[in-house]
Amino acid sequence: MDTDLLIVGGGPAGCAAAVMAASVGMRSVLIESGDSLCGALRRIPVVRNVLTVANGPDLAAAIEADLERCDLCRVELGRRATLVDAFDDRVEVTFEPVEPVVATGSVVATGSMEAASSHRPGGSRLTAPYVVVATGVGPLAPEDAGWLGGVAGRALPQLWEADPAAIDDRTVLVLGADRPLGTVARAHPELRARFVVAHPPEDAYKTEEIRRDPRVGLVAVRRLELGPASAPVTAEVETVEGERRTLTADLAFLNLGSAPAPPAGAVATAPSGYCPPGSQHPRVFTAGDLRSVRFQRIATAMGSGGEAALGAYYASRGLPTETGGPTLTDDVGVGPPGRTGGG
Numbered sequence: 001m002d003t004d005l006l007i008v009g010g011g012p013a014g015c016a017a018a019v020m021a022a023s024v025g026m027r028s029v030l031i032e033s034g035d036s037l038c039g040a041l042r043r044i045p046v047v048r049n050v051l052t053v054a055n056g057p058d059l060a061a062a063i064e065a066d067l068e069r070c071d072l073c074r075v076e077l078g079r080r081a082t083l084v085d086a087f088d089d090r091v092e093v094t095f096e097p098v099e100p101v102v103a104t105g106s107v108v109a110t111g112s113m114e115a116a117s118s119h120r121p122g123g124s125r126l127t128a129p130y131v132v133v134a135t136g137v138g139p140l141a142p143e144d145a146g147w148l149g150g151v152a153g154r155a156l157p158q159l160w161e162a163d164p165a166a167i168d169d170r171t172v173l174v175l176g177a178d179r180p181l182g183t184v185a186r187a188h189p190e191l192r193a194r195f196v197v198a199h200p201p202e203d204a205y206k207t208e209e210i211r212r213d214p215r216v217g218l219v220a221v222r223r224l225e226l227g228p229a230s231a232p233v234t235a236e237v238e239t240v241e242g243e244r245r246t247l248t249a250d251l252a253f254l255n256l257g258s259a260p261a262p263p264a265g266a267v268a269t270a271p272s273g274y275c276p277p278g279s280q281h282p283r284v285f286t287a288g289d290l291r292s293v294r295f296q297r298i299a300t301a302m303g304s305g306g307e308a309a310l311g312a313y314y315a316s317r318g319l320p321t322e323t324g325g326p327t328l329t330d331d332v333g334v335g336p337p338g339r340t341g342g343g
């Protein structure tokens with residue numbers, strides 16, 4: 001075996017798993033496809049629901065420092081896990097390089113991984129008794145939003161990538177009511193943008209944070225057909241009340257939500273696409289946003305990462321445990337399979 005625990009994904013869940021594993025004496029290798037840890041946190045300018053920190057970049061830096069101090073965890077950046085195999089006696093993770101890696105602090109550079117791992121066609125491979133998979137979620141493709149038309153082949157930007165200066169004093173059509181709108185709104189109270197937010201009715205539960213913001217106008221729609229022009233934009237909508245309206249705006253952004261994308265292989269996936277801990281192979285533990293459409297928060301990601309590592313530790317000692325913590329059923333939720341967002 002190459003290590004005691006493999007961890008796939010270096011967000012708050014994977015990093016918490018690494019630190020927890022080290023605290024009970026387990027060596028780990030953390031495989032992260034990005035060029036830094038906690039990349040998602042670096043895009044959150046204001047955080048109001050995590051103890052001791054007020055913004056994502058500070059938290060990312062603190063977590064990175066924790067990992068650098070963690071002698072029992074080896075961090076591998078710029079490596080995408082493509083396959084997780086689970087057997088009676090071990091797990092195997094196959095991975096491939098994403099791009100050249102710059103090593104920082106104790107982070108290990110590309111070459112060391114080559115030496116430590118065995119190779120097989122299509123990638124390198126590491127083995128361990130257990131794996132924590134914490135690959136989070138990625139943006140939902142517009143083609144997957146059944147209520148949205150006129151978007152095929154269009155390169156619409158994501159709202160969380162919007163340059164505040166570029167939307168100040170503009171009317172912005174926001175396609176979907178996912179949580180990044182709340183992040184933009186609370187991070188930029190000075191912004192004079194007008195947000196016209198078209199969303200399907202099943203996203204209504206996501207609008208609590210922003211519905212009282214005077215800059216936000218919510219339009220619950222059954223169908224939206226985006227016009228061909230990119231600036232200004234028009235959209236023909238049919239509201240949930242059956243009214244037909246034309247929305248006009250200076251710019252349009254996607255804010256549809258996210259979908260999980262675990263590596264192929266042994267990670268068990270529910271019809272929704274999520275990977276509940278209680279449904280996994282006994283050697284596979286899932287953590288963070290990947291678990292469920294619900295509980296997609298930094299604090300719960302860290303908690304579940306710690307639980308996952310402890311689950312592996314208890315299993316290694318032959319102690320009875322539920323896999324990775326409480327079973328999360330994500331099929332009681334809102335919307336069709338695959339449509340998600342911070343619930």
Ligand SMILES: Cc1cc2nc3c(=O)[nH]c(=O)nc-3n(C[C@H](O)[C@H](O)[C@H](O)COP(=O)(O)OP(=O)(O)OC[C@H]3O[C@@H](n4cnc5c(N)ncnc54)[C@H](O)[C@@H]3O)c2cc1C
Nearest residue numbers: 009011012013033080081135136180288289296297298301
């Ligand atoms: C715009 C925005 C604002 C948010 N604001 C808040 C907020 O204010 N408060 C809050 O609590 N939460 C907020 N969230 C949610 C929060 O960011 C997530 O809940 C949290 O980051 C989940 O942690 P995670 O470790 O499960 O996943 P992630 O942070 O997504 O980490 C997963 C990691 O896995 C890596 N990865 C993916 N696939 C592979 C692979 N195959 N191989 C190797 N690595 C892989 C990714 O590169 C990533 O680094 C926000 C999210 C967004 C997008």
